Amino acid sequence: MPLPQCDNPPTPQETAVLRERYRTERERRVRPDGPRQYRPTAAEFGYFAADPYAGEAPEREPLRDVVDVAVIGGGFGGILAGARLREQGVAKVRVIDKGGDFGGTWYWNRYPGVHCDIESHVYLPLLDETGFVPEWKYSPGEEIRRHAVRIAEQFSLYEHALFSTAVTSLTWDEAAQQWLVATDRGDAFLATYVITATGTLSEPKLPGIPGIEDYRGHTFHTSRWDYAYTGGSPEGGMTGLAGKRVGVVGTGATGVQVIPMLAEDAGHLYVFQRTPSAVDVRGQQRMTPRQVGADRPGWAAERRENFLRICSGEPADQDLVADRWTASAALLEKLLPSFRRDGEPDFETAYEAADHATMNTIRTRVAAEVTDRATAEALKPWYRYACKRPTFSDKYLPVFNRPDVTLVDTADTHGVERMTERGVVVGGVEYEVDCLVFATGFSVGVSGITSGQLPVTGRDGVRLLDELARRGPRTLHGFTGNGFPNLIRMGALQNASSVNYTHILDEQAVHAAALVAAAEAEGALVEPTPEAEDAWIEVCAGVPDHAWFHAECTPGYYNREGRGRPNGPTAYPHSAVAFHELLRRWRAESMEEALRPKAVTAD
Numbered sequence: 001m002p003l004p005q006c007d008n009p010p011t012p013q014e015t016a017v018l019r020e021r022y023r024t025e026r027e028r029r030v031r032p033d034g035p036r037q038y039r040p041t042a043a044e045f046g047y048f049a050a051d052p053y054a055g056e057a058p059e060r061e062p063l064r065d066v067v068d069v070a071v072i073g074g075g076f077g078g079i080l081a082g083a084r085l086r087e088q089g090v091a092k093v094r095v096i097d098k099g100g101d102f103g104g105t106w107y108w109n110r111y112p113g114v115h116c117d118i119e120s121h122v123y124l125p126l127l128d129e130t131g132f133v134p135e136w137k138y139s140p141g142e143e144i145r146r147h148a149v150r151i152a153e154q155f156s157l158y159e160h161a162l163f164s165t166a167v168t169s170l171t172w173d174e175a176a177q178q179w180l181v182a183t184d185r186g187d188a189f190l191a192t193y194v195i196t197a198t199g200t201l202s203e204p205k206l207p208g209i210p211g212i213e214d215y216r217g218h219t220f221h222t223s224r225w226d227y228a229y230t231g232g233s234p235e236g237g238m239t240g241l242a243g244k245r246v247g248v249v250g251t252g253a254t255g256v257q258v259i260p261m262l263a264e265d266a267g268h269l270y271v272f273q274r275t276p277s278a279v280d281v282r283g284q285q286r287m288t289p290r291q292v293g294a295d296r297p298g299w300a301a302e303r304r305e306n307f308l309r310i311c312s313g314e315p316a317d318q319d320l321v322a323d324r325w326t327a328s329a330a331l332l333e334k335l336l337p338s339f340r341r342d343g344e345p346d347f348e349t350a351y352e353a354a355d356h357a358t359m360n361t362i363r364t365r366v367a368a369e370v371t372d373r374a375t376a377e378a379l380k381p382w383y384r385y386a387c388k389r390p391t392f393s394d395k396y397l398p399v400f401n402r403p404d405v406t407l408v409d410t411a412d413t414h415g416v417e418r419m420t421e422r423g424v425v426v427g428g429v430e431y432e433v434d435c436l437v438f439a440t441g442f443s444v445g446v447s448g449i450t451s452g453q454l455p456v457t458g459r460d461g462v463r464l465l466d467e468l469a470r471r472g473p474r475t476l477h478g479f480t481g482n483g484f485p486n487l488i489r490m491g492a493l494q495n496a497s498s499v500n501y502t503h504i505l506d507e508q509a510v511h512a513a514a515l516v517a518a519a520e521a522e523g524a525l526v527e528p529t530p531e532a533e534d535a536w537i538e539v540c541a542g543v544p545d546h547a548w549f550h551a552e553c554t555p556g557y558y559n560r561e562g563r564g565r566p567n568g569p570t571a572y573p574h575s576a577v578a579f580h581e582l583l584r585r586w587r588a589e590s591m592e593e594a595l596r597p598k599a600v601t602a603d
């Protein structure tokens with residue numbers, strides 16, 4: 001059956017064919033061990049997680065001082081929290097990070113070809129405040145990392161920052177009305193407030209491939225690129241790979257960026273693929289400040305708000321970014337009026353039609369760009385658009401027309417079968433490689449205060465993890481919790497989300513800094529009442545039930561490797577635009593709900 005294009009949504013018969021194909025492709029990949037197929041690098045493969053950029057951490061005396069705010073995490077979440085706190089006049093802000101500098105994901109991910117696939121003019125935060133205007137529509141990783149450093153410098157965050165340091169526990173000191181912050185460098189200092197900005201995808205993971213420890217060639221993870229071995233830089237020029245047989249496991253958003261660079265420099269490249277990515281058009285281009293309207297004050301805030309509105313399905317007068325993210329979102333809006341049930345707009349059917357049309361366009365692109373038919377077939381993604389992180393590249397697909405690149409499809413063996421001293425085995429065939437790169441992503445939920453890696457003990461010795469196990473997640477707006485005064489969390493839990501996550505983080509940072517400023521002004525603690533938490537949980541319990549959608553998706557970290565997502569009050573049920581409006585109103589009208597007088601204990 002011919003596949004319909006974007007402007008031609010599928011008929012019910014075509015939809016039925018696609019659903020069946022998606023089901024069978026999913027079955028090829030689901031594994032009984034689910035998330036347990038992976039090994040976090042932290043324990044047995046520690047050398048995979050070592051920091052190749054910082055060198056030896058400098059010796060320093062453990063700290064025993066007092067700060068106003070400890071911010072855990074030096075990625076954009078922590079940097080933005082620091083910047084917004086400084087704007088509120090908070091003096092002593094200490095950002096702590098495991099890495100050797102600010103940057104978070106952009107500190108760690110320096111692999112060749114690293115870019116952001118969200119437009120730089122909406123992704124890079126604080127452009128209005130710093131005056132920086134990116135030159136390219138999609139910034140290279142190093143430019144983003146330098147922007148993180150620029151913000152940290154502008155807002156004087158280096159003065160008290162601690163790098164190559166992991167926070168190991170947080171304990172509320174009732175007498176001091178402060179948090180005791182302990183680290184793996186022997187620090188034990190007090191902080192009046194703690195803001196956690198630990199991110200979600202920070203711990204590299206490896207597949208538990210049988211024989212992985214037997215491999216004797218060179219190997220590393222993309223988030224710890226070994227330029228000492230490969231030579232070159234994120235721009236390429238990896239002379240160390242000349243004439244070498246290189247393998248790469250993984251074809252997610254990272255693989256799609258790194259594979260064209262490896263193909264350029266390796267003697268021969270073997271790409272071990274389990275699930276093909278949906279690779280959409282990227283359209284990299286130079287953008288003048290005039291083109292993005294950077295001659296007007298507030299241009300960047302306006303642009304990112306416009307992007308958020310379109311991606312959230314909210315009305316917008318115009319599409320300023322006009323890329324494939326906004327095109328996919330706009331297609332749904334375009335199709336919605338044609339789908340009605342009982343006189344009402346039928347969102348779900350329109351959503352599926354838009355999804356199928358987008359994916360058909362993506363599959364048609366594979367057939368147009370890859371000449372060998374069998375290779376093209378293996379590169380076609382058969383799942384719904386939102387099942388996996390969409391990717392964007394104009395270089396990736398043509399790589400498979402090169403004679404020195406081999407695509408090895410591992411779907412039928414549920415991934416790479418095993419490894420030997422010399423290389424990788426798939427379908428009984430051994431592929432000998434001199435170097436094997438793992439582009440296999442990151443463990444979800446293994447760091448931060450809900451993971452066990454960073455124990456938090458609140459008032460009356462109550463442990464956050466015990467509370468979580470006993471009562472489920474309880475917060476006000478995702479930020480604060482009863483029994484854990486002056487602890488402000490940034491992240492997705494009971495909060496809003498969207499594809500441009502730095503925008504979400506900035507709104508969170510503004511809110512966190514406002515809470516601190518209000519508590520300082522009132523001489524109070526930031527701590528919601530149990531009743532305020534109950535009311536927020538009720539709001540979050542209105543989350544549309546997407547369990548069926550994720551349960552039907554091809555496996556990946558979005559759906560716990562095929563097991564679906566847990567239901568429950570885990571997120572704000574409406575758009576991020578609505579959430580930001582709600583927070584603004586709440587700050588103006590009822591912020592005192594989250595404050596309580598000092599020295600009053602929760603009994």
Ligand SMILES: NC(=O)C1=CN([C@@H]2O[C@H](COP(=O)(O)OP(=O)(O)OC[C@H]3O[C@@H](n4cnc5c(N)ncnc54)[C@H](OP(=O)(O)O)[C@@H]3O)[C@@H](O)[C@H]2O)C=CC1
Pocket residue numbers: 029115116117118201207208209249250251252253254255257272273274275389410414415416439440441442555556557
């Ligand atoms: N903004 C940006 O430009 C970028 C953002 N990112 C972010 O980082 C996230 C993580 O991306 P990424 O690092 O690519 O990690 P992912 O988790 O998305 O991808 C891991 C890859 O490894 C494959 N894999 C895992 N185990 C095996 C195995 N045993 N055999 C064969 N293949 C295997 C997976 O296959 P399978 O799919 O079958 O599980 C998948 O292709 C993205 O989703 C995105 O949010 C990353 C890069 C750029």
